[in-house]
C-alpha cells in the first residue's frame with residue numbers, strides 16, 4: 518500500500534475553512550410546539566417560488582391534524598399529484614375534508630381559485646343584475662384572472678373568510694409563487710391603489726361624471742389625452758374599464774376595508790409567519806428580504822424552514838479524506854475497488870454539497886442571528902402523497918437532535934468545534 522497517499526492526521530484542510538469562532542449558531546425552531554399550541558391560529562408559509570411552501574404547508578397541516586387539531590390548509594398552486602392525494606381534484610374554492618386514518622384531529626384542504634373568490638365577492642356585494650354586468654365585463658375577466666397581485670389579494674380575502682367562519686382552530690396558508698416577496702404583503706394596498714388609481718380615475722372620468730353630459734366638466738386637454746389613450750388601448754377596452762370601475766364603485770369601500778382587516782389579522786397574536794427557503798443563494802436572498810420585511814411590518818416570524826438540504830449519511834469522513842481514500846483504493850486495485858472508490862467519491866461529493874449548503878445557511882444566520890432555523894432533508898423523490906407528507910412532517914416537527922448523524926436539525930453539518 519502506498520503510504521504517502523494515506524489520509525493521515527486529523528482535518529488536513531483546516532486552512533480552507535473560515536475561523537471556527539465565526540461559525541454562527543442558529544436557534545432551534547420548535548414547529549411541533551408552534552402547530553400544537555392552542556394560541557396558534559394562523560401560520561403563513563412564504564418564500565421564493567419552488568422552495569416547498571405548498572408542501573411545507575400541507576405537511577404541517579397533516580402534523581397538526583395528527584396532533585388532534587382541527588386544521589384547514591389553504592393551498593395556492595399545489596402540484597397536481599399532491600392536489601390529487603389531498604382530494605383536491607376540482608377547484609371548488611371551499612375546504613374539503615381529507616381522510617387521514619387514525620388522526621384524532623381533522624384535516625381540511627382547499628385550493629384557492631382566484632377568479633372564483635373574486636366572483637364571489639362581486640356577487641356578495643352587488644345586486645344580481647349589476648353582478649352579472651361586472652362578471653361579464655371583459656376587463657373584469659382579465660383583471661380577475663391575470664392582474665398582477667390579484668392572486669395575492671384573493672389569498673388574503675380567503676384567509677379572512679376562513680378565519681371569520683371560526684370553523685377551524687388552525688389555518689395554514691400557503692402563499693402564491695410571487696416573483697417578489699413583497700407581493701403578498703403589498704397585495705391589499707396594491708389592490709386599493711389600483712382601484713383608486715389616478716390613471717383609472719382619469720380614464721373613467723367621463724363615465725363617472727355621468728356619461729356624455731359629464732364631458733363638459735372635463736378639460737380640453739384631458740379630452741386630447743383621453744383620445745390618445747383610446748387609440749393606444751383601444752376604445753372598447755376603455756369603455757370596458759369605464760363600465761367596470763363605475764360598477765365596482767359601489768363595492769369600493771368594502772374591498773379596502775376587508776383588505777385592511779385581513780392585514781390587521783396577520784399582525785394579531787396567534788398569527789405566525791414561516792419563511793421557507795432552499796439552501797441556494799437566490800432562495801436565501803429572498804428569505805432574507807422577507808425576514809426584513811416582516812420585521813419592518815411588525816409581523817411575527819416563527820423562523821426559517823431550510824428545505825431540501827443534503828446531509829451526508831455520515832459526517833465522520835471528510836470530503837478530502839474520502840477523495841484520498843478513493844484514489845488509494847483504486848491504486849491498490851483488486852476486486853470491488855471501482856465500486857468502493859465510487860461510493861467514496863459519492864460521499865465526497867455529498868460532503869462538499871453539504872458544506873456549501875451549510876456555508877449558505879451560516880451566512881443567513883450571521884445576517885439574522887435572531888431567526889430560528891429548521892432544516893428538512895430532500896426526499897428521494899417528489900412529495901406527492903400522505904406518506905411523503907408524513908415523512909416531511911416528521912422532519913419538520915421531530916425532536917431536534919434525532920437525526921441519523923445526530924446533527925441538530927438547525928444544521929446540515931455538525932458545528933465546527935472551536
Ligand SMILES: Nc1ncnc2c1ncn2[C@@H]1O[C@H](COP(=O)(O)OP(=O)(O)O)[C@@H](O)[C@H]1O
Nearest residue numbers: 566567568569570571572825894895896899900
Ligand atoms: N423536502 C423535499 N424533498 C423532496 N422534494 C420536495 C421537498 N419539498 C418540496 N419538494 C418538491 O419540490 C417541488 C416544489 O415544491 P412546492 O411545495 O410546490 O414549492 P412552492 O410551493 O414553494 O412553489 C414539488 O415537486 C415538491 O414535491
Ligand SMILES: [Mg+2]
Nearest residue numbers: 570571594595
Ligand atoms: Mg406552491
